[in-house]
Amino acid sequence: MSKGGNKKAPPVKGLDRRTFLKGMGTGLIGTATIGQGILAADAAAAQPAAAKGENIEKAAVTMTINGKKYTVEVEPREVLLEVLREKLQLTGAKLVCGHGECGACTVILNGRIVYSCLMLAIEADGAKITTIEGLGQPGNLHPVQKKFIEHDAYQCGFCTPGFEVALADLLEKNPKPTLEDIKRGLAGNICRCGAHPHIFNAALDLAAGKGGR
Amino acid sequence: MAKWMPAEKMRYIGKDVPRTDGPAKVTGTAKFSYDIILPGMLYGKILRSPHPHAYVKNIDLSAAAKLPGVAAVLDLNKYTVRYQGDEIAAVAAVSPDVAEDACGLIKIVYQQLPYVVTEQDAMKPDAPRIAESGNVSWQRNGDKEKVETILAASTHVIETELHCQVQVHNCLETHGCVAVWEDGKLKVWISTQGVHGCRTDFAEYFETEEDKVEVNCEYMGGGFGSKFEIGVEGQTAARLAKMTGKPVKLMLSRKEEYLSVGNRPSVNAHVKAGCDGQGKITALWVESDGTGGVGGNAGYPMPYIFQIPDGAFYFKHGHVRINAGTARAQRAPGHPQSAFITDQTIDMLAQAAGMDPIEFRILNDPNKARQRQYRIGAERIGWSQKWNKVPGSGKGPKKRGIGIGTGQWGGGGARSTKVTVDIFPDGKVNVSTGTQDLGTGVRTLVHLVAADTLGISMDLVTPQIGRSIYPFSTASGGSITTGSVTPAVKNACDVARGQFFQKVAAALGVSAEELTCEDGVIFSTKDGSKKMRWKEACALLQGQVLSVTDGWVEGLSSSGVAGCQFCEVEVDVETGRVKPIKFVAVQDFGLCLNSLTSRSQINGAIVMGLSWALFEDRTMDPGTGTMVNPNMENYKVLGNMEVPEMDVVIDNMPERGVIGLGEPPRVPTAGALANAVYNAIGVRITRMPITADKVLAALARKGGE
Numbered sequence: 016m017s018k019g020g021n022k023k024a025p026p027v028k029g030l031d032r033r034t035f036l037k038g039m040g041t042g043l044i045g046t047a048t049i050g051q052g053i054l055a056a057d058a059a060a061a062q063p064a065a066a067k068g069e070n071i072e073k074a075a076v077t078m079t080i081n082g083k084k085y086t087v088e089v090e091p092r093e094v095l096l097e098v099l100r101e102k103l104q105l106t107g108a109k110l111v112c113g114h115g116e117c118g119a120c121t122v123i124l125n126g127r128i129v130y131s132c133l134m135l136a137i138e139a140d141g142a143k144i145t146t147i148e149g150l151g152q153p154g155n156l157h158p159v160q161k162k163f164i165e166h167d168a169y170q171c172g173f174c175t176p177g178f179e180v181a182l183a184d185l186l187e188k189n190p191k192p193t194l195e196d197i198k199r200g201l202a203g204n205i206c207r208c209g210a211h212p213h214i215f216n217a218a219l220d221l222a223a224g225k226g227g228r
Numbered sequence: 229m230a231k232w233m234p235a236e237k238m239r240y241i242g243k244d245v246p247r248t249d250g251p252a253k254v255t256g257t258a259k260f261s262y263d264i265i266l267p268g269m270l271y272g273k274i275l276r277s278p279h280p281h282a283y284v285k286n287i288d289l290s291a292a293a294k295l296p297g298v299a300a301v302l303d304l305n306k307y308t309v310r311y312q313g314d315e316i317a318a319v320a321a322v323s324p325d326v327a328e329d330a331c332g333l334i335k336i337v338y339q340q341l342p343y344v345v346t347e348q349d350a351m352k353p354d355a356p357r358i359a360e361s362g363n364v365s366w367q368r369n370g371d372k373e374k375v376e377t378i379l380a381a382s383t384h385v386i387e388t389e390l391h392c393q394v395q396v397h398n399c400l401e402t403h404g405c406v407a408v409w410e411d412g413k414l415k416v417w418i419s420t421q422g423v424h425g426c427r428t429d430f431a432e433y434f435e436t437e438e439d440k441v442e443v444n445c446e447y448m449g450g451g452f453g454s455k456f457e458i459g460v461e462g463q464t465a466a467r468l469a470k471m472t473g474k475p476v477k478l479m480l481s482r483k484e485e486y487l488s489v490g491n492r493p494s495v496n497a498h499v500k501a502g503c504d505g506q507g508k509i510t511a512l513w514v515e516s517d518g519t520g521g522v523g524g525n526a527g528y529p530m531p532y533i534f535q536i537p538d539g540a541f542y543f544k545h546g547h548v549r550i551n552a553g554t555a556r557a558q559r560a561p562g563h564p565q566s567a568f569i570t571d572q573t574i575d576m577l578a579q580a581a582g583m584d585p586i587e588f589r590i591l592n593d594p595n596k597a598r599q600r601q602y603r604i605g606a607e608r609i610g611w612s613q614k615w616n617k618v619p620g621s622g623k624g625p626k627k628r629g630i631g632i633g634t635g636q637w638g639g640g641g642a643r644s645t646k647v648t649v650d651i652f653p654d655g656k657v658n659v660s661t662g663t664q665d666l667g668t669g670v671r672t673l674v675h676l677v678a679a680d681t682l683g684i685s686m687d688l689v690t691p692q693i694g695r696s697i698y699p700f701s702t703a704s705g706g707s708i709t710t711g712s713v714t715p716a717v718k719n720a721c722d723v724a725r726g727q728f729f730q731k732v733a734a735a736l737g738v739s740a741e742e743l744t745c746e747d748g749v750i751f752s753t754k755d756g757s758k759k760m761r762w763k764e765a766c767a768l769l770q771g772q773v774l775s776v777t778d779g780w781v782e783g784l785s786s787s788g789v790a791g792c793q794f795c796e797v798e799v800d801v802e803t804g805r806v807k808p809i810k811f812v813a814v815q816d817f818g819l820c821l822n823s824l825t826s827r828s829q830i831n832g833a834i835v836m837g838l839s840w841a842l843f844e845d846r847t848m849d850p851g852t853g854t855m856v857n858p859n860m861e862n863y864k865v866l867g868n869m870e871v872p873e874m875d876v877v878i879d880n881m882p883e884r885g886v887i888g889l890g891e892p893p894r895v896p897t898a899g900a901l902a903n904a905v906y907n908a909i910g911v912r913i914t915r916m917p918i919t920a921d922k923v924l925a926a927l928a929r930k931g932g933e
Contacts, residue, residue: 067296067329068295068296068297068298068321068326068329068330069296069297069321069322069323069326070296070297090323090325092325093323093325097324097325100263101265101323101324104265105256106256106259106260106262106263106265107255107256107257108256109260109262109400109401109449110262111400111401111402111482111860112482112859112860112861113481113482114482114859114860114861116859116860116861117400117860119400146256147255147256148255148256148257150255151254151255152255152257153251153252153255153257154251156251156254156255159254160251160254160255163250163253163254164246164247164250164251164254165246167246167247167824167825167827167828169253169254169667170450170667170668170669170825170828170829170832171400171401171447171448171449171450171666171667172249172252172253172254172258172447172449172667173260173400173401173449173450174400175253175254175256176256179254197868198868198869198871199868199869201868202867202868202869204868205400205860205865205867206400206835207398207399207400207450207452207836207865208450208667208828208832208835209831209832209833209834209835209836209866209871210828210831210832211831211835211868211871212831212835212871212873212874213827213828213831215868215871
């Protein structure tokens, strides 16, 4: 484990926070309804206590994202990832699992990496956030991004922003990680294409002080 | 017949070429279908059955329709739902949250029906019948009695059971699309393996002309065989968009992905095999069943790779229907199951015959390429030092072993593939075709093949793919994309170059036939002083674009590949933990176009195969008829900690032309791992996934013998 830790905000296991806050049994999708008893119930009986639709009261949230200040109206139940993506069009971070299991939504918040799918946007009020878009841009790449290209540390590219943000944070806290440190530090990220060996090579290059070319 | 250029003319082909779309992918600016946001866009959501089998007696959409923020509700007119996750209704609303609220307000009265969710239950005589044609359809091949007679007369005979579990695709970008109707035309951004196939499907579904449908997929987050069809989700998104007159984004949730959009079928096999005193296989007997969910089909090829004498093969396989989501093609459909069963059978026979498994394979595998590959791989993994002659004989609690697995695949190319090459007066070249890049790197292949064919820098070429407005390209399945697209790219570039050289030849006062282009300089092969830089030559176009559309030609691609993989594993006999240490993969795929992305594909196939072998398992609960683990927490996918050291050997055969690589290396992995585990601990784990509990149970049984 890297010095200073590379831990993510503790996930609420098996249940995404948004669903939890909305009350168990909201709708039939995305809820942990296992068991004959619940399944046998009429869908109508499993309705949320207050399905208000868009009439829900909104709150203004101010965040500094990639150095730019944003104020945005959000519903209290909206997670940070949804606001970043659908309201601010910062679509680099991805929704994959919605449960803090895969790391595709990883962003840096007040110097710590978090799963933005597990955090409510209202909790991020006043926060300083770096997303993949703030790490570097085409023509002005971050060393991690350069090394990802050089080593082909991706295939489809969907998990890539999450891995890169996690690796950038890891290197910030531990500039010379071993292979074991890298594997553990990125253990919160899942890649379905199996780019891991090349991700490790990219990270090891950076750990050895070989910056992106 | 067309030919690839000689190796010395290949500036990019066969080298480590970083992806063209690398900067877009690493900066988060690559726009996947899921990333498309349009003004006024609504969010679609599908309501699915919580029951494995039920009649929909009544559906009341009124409360959902009245919810503020809901723009449309849609009854999908389903009278019988046949698995948990079957589609019933849909909504479109101003946000994903409101859409989910609305789904919760749809009132449905179900009448639950009897269900089955395991192969064993479905095959019982008194099982609830879940399809008109019955729960099982049988496939038979060979004469059982005759094969049993041969086995009885064989010097060595083995018998075993082997089980492969259902694997879910788990594409990180879920299925779905953004759809919008503009002036009677449908425009869609969809996560698909077949841009043009989707255009046809949407046109047919809406009974409109194909030119009224535009399909886009410039980036997509994995398909693995599950994303050929527009699906109910695609149809529904486009219907909701039509109803509301607004763009609709409808992407499935992770749970829906687990339940409803495909998986690799299971196999439960009972195997008998024999060989003679010299180690020649005499007969193979396989009785098996497997489930492809409610759709049934659970096929896999058998016999596999190894030579069985004529008349000495018997096969009976049951395709079993259960109340679970239907299987779809998954990366080398059937083959990994065949290899898992075959590779362990072969190892058991070799052991019975007292032979080294590699020598046994070389004796019984007729494929010349693989015979050579076995030796290459054995050398790389250190077979002669590391293979335990007595399995499980290593000292201490952490025991190492090595094993081998095999694979084959087809490939080929689609003659219908077309490519447009536009040469601009400023020297830039656009190369366009409606193929799609699933993460395989085909955009980069289009790019580098065009540059090498034209003899110019990749900087001058822009590959354009992933849109139905580009020339026709086939769906990406069966590892045919490289074999379809790159021959068409090369040919179209050759034709465009020929036409362009006519203009240059006139300016240089030479004949077009003697011109060539290397490193961006066009020159006469007869008189090197007659030359012109590419960019200057392009100025001869006088403001016009030289545009050529041409297609696939014979001679640049072929099919049929061989491969084998070697695994070194460490098994902790105290905890049961199985840790892959190293993989060696030797893989033929004809002419290697990009060694960098090819290694990525082989690494990735091994990771996916290991994930199947060690962790993944769609677990159905017979008590509720539902999936127990439809999330990434409980449906385990291989992570960083289990990824072994990779040693990839590209068995380059340029004389064969290009052959696709997406599927072949997915095949040998699980068999290699299982054989390595046996070699480490001396007891065979016959049921995947090879988890710690199974290892400990098997060791306990061994200890009790």
